[in-house]
Amino acid sequence: MVVKVYGPAYASPKRVLVCLIEKEVEFETVPVDLLKGEHKDPEFLKLQPFGTVPVTQDGDYTLYESRAILRYYAEKYKSQGTDLLGKTVEERGLVENWLEVEAQSYNPPIYTLTVQIMFSSKLGFPRDENLIKESEEKLAKVLDIYEERLSKSKYLAGDFFSLADLSHLPFTQYLVDQMGKEYMIRSRKHVSAWWDDISSRPSWQKVLQLYAAPFKN
Amino acid sequence: MVVKVYGPAYASPKRVLVCLIEKEVEFETVPVDLLKGEHKDPEFLKLQPFGTVPVTQDGDYTLYESRAILRYYAEKYKSQGTDLLGKTVEERGLVENWLEVEAQSYNPPIYTLTVQIMFSSKLGFPRDENLIKESEEKLAKVLDIYEERLSKSKYLAGDFFSLADLSHLPFTQYLVDQMGKEYMIRSRKHVSAWWDDISSRPSWQKVLQLYAAPFKN
Structure with missing residues (x-):
């Protein structure tokens, strides 16, 4: 099951994308058009109550805030791909x-x-x-x-x-x-x-x- | 050897103090008077080039940014005191x-x-x-x-x-x-x-x- 990343056209979600590639984790992206206000749609606000991107879903586990997501995937796949957290x-x-x-x-x-x-x-x-x-x-x-x-x-x-x-x-x-x-x-x-x-x-x-x-x- | 925390009178350093107490880590504090501009003293800027508090010293290891310091001590003393990082x-x-x-x-x-x-x-x-x-x-x-x-x-x-x-x-x-x-x-x-x-x-x-x-x- 591949993980999902919302909002790939924007800068903060790209932090997550580059991290997933470094960690060799397969992902798919879900477009969110901020210029059309899609981040304020009720369905999106259920995932991310502050109405910002990125959001990630790893199965039924949902997380937001780009730097929190970075830490999560870097830790979960510690021994796979590039080590991004330091050794000690x-x-x-x-x-x-x-x-x-x-x-x-x-x-x-x-x-x-x-x-x-x-x-x-x-x-x-x-x-x-x-x-x-x-x-x-x-x-x-x-x-x-x-x-x-x-x-x-x-x-x-x-x-x-x-x-x-x-x-x-x-x-x-x-x-x-x-x-x-x-x-x-x-x-x-x-x-x-x-x-x-x-x-x-x-x-x-x-x-x-x-x-x-x-x-x- | 006890750890040092700079700037205990101010809000961000207090994040670190309450964390150290939860983790049962002994510490001493070093006053820094922001109202007198002591955070812009050359000696202090050697420790923290942005001129803000807190800074911590754990032996000869120096760290700044309150939330980074929280994560460091919570991780270093993972099995001591209150677990502040979650179990999984x-x-x-x-x-x-x-x-x-x-x-x-x-x-x-x-x-x-x-x-x-x-x-x-x-x-x-x-x-x-x-x-x-x-x-x-x-x-x-x-x-x-x-x-x-x-x-x-x-x-x-x-x-x-x-x-x-x-x-x-x-x-x-x-x-x-x-x-x-x-x-x-x-x-x-x-x-x-x-x-x-x-x-x-x-x-x-x-x-x-x-x-x-x-x-x-």
């Missing part, structure tokens, strides 16, 4: 540290940039140029800390690729492509090398090939 | 789901309320009444979903107390006490019973007794 409790601790940094410090400004730059015209509200400038400044400060960290270890949690790195893929791809802000990555030597490394993984290339962004800018 | 990979998945809900949906509005209501005058900026109203509305919607969830299971992740519940303690205590918004909890029957249950745990009462809020309102 200390390595796992550092994976959690940097996964939380992604969630708490990296994602808020890059998510705001995504909504403002990529989705505002689609959703029918004007771009807030001040908010874009402020979010880019916040993201730049976070990237400065990443530059320092990545000058000391190849990946965020240490010398192994993990959920902490993987979780950055979808929104950073938007930043580099659709948002035209690749300079934020390229102006930082170690961040740039890290980005080349993680974004060229076959798992991520496969996600990009199979599931296009929700629209072309 | 499916239970752990639900703990992660609701811990992410706390981090992504519950914490942002309650954190904004805390800063606006409790800290604005201390930090020398005016209260933004619109932002307070908007944050209270967001938090109310989240609490409505909690009410529904807690009508079906005693705790957020199921019928066992876990990190998902524990993580709500410090800021919800501010909401009920210093912010005078206990009605948000009491107007929802199942949320109210859940709050009585988790806030009366000896571990949390001990944290409140040992570490006062940073100031009286």
Whole structure:
């Protein structure tokens, strides 16, 4: 029985897709069109009361919140595919540290940039140029800390690729492509090398090939 | 060798303190005065480059981000004290789901309320009444979903107390006490019973007794 992932066209669900490919877990996807408001349909709200994607179903077990789903599949299939959690409790601790940094410090400004730059015209509200400038400044400060960290270890949690790195893929791809802000990555030597490394993984290339962004800018 | 926790007067570090008490792990605390800007001292930034609390040190192993620290100690001392992670990979998945809900949906509005209501005058900026109203509305919607969830299971992740519940303690205590918004909890029957249950745990009462809020309102 293959697992299901809802909302494959969007960034947060792509975290789950790339994780499942790394873990060699078969899955199928269920489209949810956010631009048509399908995430607010009563049937969908039964699965995910907050009305966001992704949701996953593993048989009759339902889970949401992308980073929770990552941890679940990485743990359930610990010994299959790429190990994404570290080998010791200390390595796992550092994976959690940097996964939380992604969630708490990296994602808020890059998510705001995504909504403002990529989705505002689609959703029918004007771009807030001040908010874009402020979010880019916040993201730049976070990237400065990443530059320092990545000058000391190849990946965020240490010398192994993990959920902490993987979780950055979808929104950073938007930043580099659709948002035209690749300079934020390229102006930082170690961040740039890290980005080349993680974004060229076959798992991520496969996600990009199979599931296009929700629209072309 | 006891573990160290930096910043015990503040809400996020208290997540770690209550976890360590539940896990029966001995610790000592290191004060960090945010109102004096001690979290921006160069020595502190060497431990935590983002300049926030908590930080923990377990021997020469350093970790930050409160929810990462919770997972680390809950995993390291899995078989000691209260089990806070669930017994199966499916239970752990639900703990992660609701811990992410706390981090992504519950914490942002309650954190904004805390800063606006409790800290604005201390930090020398005016209260933004619109932002307070908007944050209270967001938090109310989240609490409505909690009410529904807690009508079906005693705790957020199921019928066992876990990190998902524990993580709500410090800021919800501010909401009920210093912010005078206990009605948000009491107007929802199942949320109210859940709050009585988790806030009366000896571990949390001990944290409140040992570490006062940073100031009286």
